[in-house]
Amino acid sequence: MTVMEENKIKGIISAINGPVIKGKNMTSFKMREMVTVGNKHLIGEVIVLEGDVGTIQVYEETEGLKIGEVITPTGKPLSLKLGPGMLKNMFDGIQRPLEKIQELSPIFIPEGIGLLSIDDQKQWVTTLTVNTGDVLLAGSVFGTIQETEVIENRLLVPPNVSGTVIEVVPNGSYTIEDVLVRIQDQKNQVHELKMAHEWPVRTPRPNAYRRETLVPLITGQRVIDIFFPIAKGGTAAIPGGFGTGKTMTQHQLAKWSDADIIVYIGCGERGNEMTEVIEDFPKLIDPRSGKSIMERTVLIANTSNMPVAAREASIYTGITIAEYYRDMGYAVAMMADSTSRWAEALREISGRLEEMPAEEGYPAYLPSRIAEFYERAGSVETLGGDDASITIIGAVSPAGGDFSEPVTENTKRFVNVFLALDKSLAYARHYPAINWLESYSGYIKILSDWYEDNVAEDCISLRNKMLELLYEENKLQEMVMLVGEDVLPDDQRWVLEIAKIIKVGYLQQNAYNKDDTYVPLQKQYVMLKAIEYLYDSGREGLKLGIPTSQLKDLDIFSQFIKMKYTIPNDDLSGIDRLKDEIDQHFEILFKKYEN
Amino acid sequence: MKKEYLKIDKVVGPLIQVSDVDDVFYGEVVDIVEIGTGKVKKGKVIKIEEKNVVIQVFQNTAGLAAGNSIIKFTGESFNLPMSLDLQGRIFNGIGEPIDNGSDIFSLVEANINGRPINPMSREYPRNFIQTGISSIDTLATLIRGQKLPIFSGNGLPHNELAAQIVKQARLGDNVHEDFAVVFAAIGVKHDDEKFFRKSFDDANVMDRVVMFVNYADDPIAERITTPRCALTAAEYLAFEKHMHILVVMTDITSYCEALREISSAREEVPSRKGYPGYMYSDLASLYERAGMLKDQVGSITFLPILTMPNDDITHPIPDLTGYITEGQIVLGRDLFQRSIYPPVAILPSLSRLMKDGIGDGFTREDHAEVANQLFASYSKVQEVRDLSQIIGEEDLSSTDKKYMAFGRAFEAKFLNQGFDESRNIVESLNLGWQLLSLLPLTELDRLSPENIEKYFPKGS
């Protein structure tokens, strides 16, 4: 501790209630200031100040604290150190690297380990891209580092600094603490630029302006890319009861989305799920870069048994890291599993503060917090002038699986894509259990140009047609449940048959199958187009009075159900052969019935 | 010398308040000594405000009043001595022996609250445990190091099922790897505890069982510590002594009710059905103690049992549990009423870890497909049954009639098995194929041609 810190006025602990403590003598503290608490120097944050009494949420286990121990201010808000070394790593809710913690304590996470952050010893090979005399504005790039095999870290002038370069180090190896560039601003003040700079997690990083989102996040998941697409820079929620597939879907998106950077937050969920990511991701090859998907991934883990206050912070830690990479000009996708645990952390802290609860014990500010969070998504032009985006996909875990609870309801208000997971689909092992009747994407209109230009002219109209068919099937099923299928007229039975192919052969997508886990957009399109072809051919037959039982060729149907496995992702010629078979089948039938 | 206090300001349920206290720490253990008899009750500091302290007492607070007891702050956290000698012993919910045996002496002590395992230190569980029960092994496979609860209802045979698993499951890979059972009874009837004791005896594992028992008529605050004592013992045996540990815990519902009662005594804002808002985190602090560690032998496989109030799976207790555990085995009352044992309702049951622990090299290559097909077909059975309720079985289509037949056979032959019957995984899978062959091949869209070729019963 420096002499300066020693001299700061300290608070005195006066009350302890789980993760929330109170202190006296805190007049000189600031709201949202980061503090260390007690003899173990636990990390905390001031969340209420009233007179000389402050309330602090503590990010570590508080057992062992005593009244009278001191609270030391740090003089700054809860902040992250943003610099190279985050990719391929896993951090706790306040950006402490779990690997380093493991070195200090091999199995369990102890309290009082202090403020650790990204590696400050590592030497990075740095290329400086500026010269003395250059004028640097906030957000401009002054150097680059190959942070991982696929990601170049662009060293940014922090958002609140600008000036003329007066000194640059030569290219070489440096740590995040070395001064690389000195700039002088208009007031003749000199600023040191390092690889890393600090940023308070609760303050969104600025950008030049927001722009419209016109490009989809391609996920390789048929039900999402074709039926309910997410725009890059957009927002999506995945609500679902336990076991319906939230985490699987989030993992699939983290693995296969065509974003440049993935920030994955395990917020109040299972330890093993984070372990699984650590074990599996390095082995998976990104189809675009040809390198491991871990090369572009940052993991934040506050598992359900870790301190609850750090859970509240983990969401902000994640989004701030996402913004940091966005500001380099990247398309970032962030998954938060699960935002409900974050909301519950808010509720728990609020309860300990004895605030007046609104619905189901949640604080009245829940909706505004959710809104603020999703508002940090978006497509922007960065301060440095690049196109970049953050897409946020939040899982929601409704109590009792009931979507009318406060977190789901309020999330729905602020996101544009709603991927509703359905218990009965999950029970029938229809995965992903995304209910096509309840889900929606608000991006269909603005993305339709993209789909028409990049996939096929009729891509969106095909999607709409097939979705309508599924709606119709739903109505028919209600009738079937009353009278049985046999009494329906043939055209309606044909709808049921085709809908079954869409459901089993198309919407169901097996994350564990090596080919089906990720499907290129072109294959997604031609598969659906082939189903449409079968549907339309059958309707021709119906006009001739051919019964559904005749139209339905068992061999063709079984090929449709299995085409996702039998047609290789990189060779779609099998689809044409399938269409030929359809033609042959119907030609024979038509001949028979025309006479 | 720690201070002693004579004054109790207030007793509210399991909580007492004491004022004018100095120098205590959050979580400190307190001895409450009755004047005259010298009887000691244990408690723990759960809130401190200036000089006012709230203590949660683990024994009955009846009779506690100002002036009749001395409050001693021990200066310790809630620690238990740890040793291999825990095996074969029986303790109460705060870890005191109740089997007339001696106290456990050990230099190793552990805080019963444990600490979160660093996800970097975990190893993702992948080893199949054969329980000998077809429904579980085939459709909701238990994996070593998994937390897999049994969601039951009052009167359903969850105890029998747990006992059968203890008897039949093999935890270790070979004879060199040691195993033990840690059993925690939380608010259970004396009969239930006797049943388990007898079944451990029958399974010949009594000298490898560590028991922590809190009876239904024991104080409720002790229910909070019972599972923690048990898991602390399990962690010691698994992670320090490298044993494979099966933790059986019953009944989580009693635990949660105790949590609710204490929360309401603390006048906390409740969330659903009066349970505290932090119940998710609290349950996670138990369930997440299961698992395996990287590069070392030893595991904690965790089978908590809970009874769903009104058989309602959306009730906060099963709901929050399901959100934390790695799946669930759900027992169904209608199966039970039709005398099917074990009455495993397979559709809501799930093992999240089975994907990596089954298939070639673990069980058999066709396992995943058979499981998927059984799920899909049996879920169709439910629809067909609903329809037949309306139009009558006679009027069903011929395919639907086959589904009805499949459904009945599946329940009678696959789900149903004897309490002493153990089927290996190959027998279970073959039985699955046999039953699936009651359906037309065209209905079996989850099976690949290769596996059909290889395993589909010939001549059907």
Ligand SMILES: Nc1ncnc2c1ncn2[C@@H]1O[C@H](COP(=O)(O)OP(=O)(O)O)[C@@H](O)[C@H]1O
């Ligand atoms: N796309 C999928 N493909 C195959 N299995 C899936 C898929 N989605 C979900 N599952 C199955 O569902 C289980 C539960 O999914 P999970 O994502 O853990 O649920 P949640 O996070 O909603 O509780 C998984 O363990 C897996 O067996």
Ligand SMILES: [Mg+2]
């Ligand atoms: Mg999940």
